[in-house]
Amino acid sequence: MTRAAWGLCAWLVAIPALAQEKAASPPPVAAPPAGEPPAEPPAEPPAGEPAAEPPSAEPPQEGEVKTPVEETGPGAGKKQWRDVFVVPRRAVLKRMRVELLPTYNVSINDSLIRHHGFGAMFNLYLSEAFYLGLEGTYYYTNSHLNAQGRYFLLGLDERVIPSVNRYVWSGLLDFGYIPIHGKFAFFNAAIAHWEVYISLGVGMLQTETIVRNRENPGFTNYDFTAGVGLGTRLWVNRWLALDAYLKDYLFPDKLESVNCKAADGNPCKTSADFKSAAESRFSNNVVFGVGISVLLPPHFEYKTLR
Secondary structure, three states: OHHHHHHHHHHHHHHHHHHHHHHOOOOOOOOOOOOOOOOOOOOOOOOOOOOOOOOOOOOOOOOOOOHHHHHHHHOOOOOOOOOOOOOOOOOOOOOOEEEEEEEEEOOOOOOOOOOOEEEEEEEEOOOOOOEEEEEEEEEEEEEHOOOOOOHHHHHHHOOOOOOEEEEEEEEEEEEEEHHHHEEEEEEEOOEEEEEHHHEEEEEEEEEEEEOOOOOOOEEEEEEEEEEEEEEEEEEEEOOOEEEEEEEEEEEEEEEEHHHHHOOOEEEEEEEEHHOOEEEEEEEEEEEEEEEEEEOOOOOOOOOOOO
């Protein structure tokens, strides 16, 4: 009985060893058919070349894959500046810069008298699109006011001399906004930058009456004025530009009365009498102006987020 048990244990141990030996042994090579030569063994790689590596299961990283153009084109394997595309920066940065703008303007809505204005604007740019400024203008009236001028000759021709005031000076506080910015090319040789701006202002305007009878005294008005403007600016470089604008100054004014009577019913004699009997009228002065913008400081630096 004991002998039979030991024999069974030995048989159970031998069965797994035989199975592993059969699995490890390669299958026999089939004999070639009759009449054919035996197959040649696989060729070994040359001694100077390394053996091919098995394909990797990981995907290629960014920048490792090359396009056919990069592999075969000129300068293959090198970065070319012509392959880098960027958006051009603004040609002029205006934020926290000061603009000095000498101006000349001429009135275009008065057929009797023409005013030439010489002045300047001082603007502080709060951002690239908004600015706060001051403007002042001194007005010069041409020779239309003398005895041979258009104003009196037209009055003699029509038998009526209208009431007209001349402008002396004006000063306004302006608020400006730049809604449009663009650029264009000069014969594909240079790029010019331009912009359109609008302005609103409030201030004061001094006017003086032009009396019909030179023996009568005139009077002076100080009128509250509102100005509305539309202009364009062409940049020559980073600190110099050419300006052109249209502006309308709106104000209530007092004109000489045709039949001036004082408070006591007698004809007016003093300047106070003429002013108290003056006719109030809402007036406007439309001007076309040009100027040269100078930004200070003339240089600036671009700043980018890091």
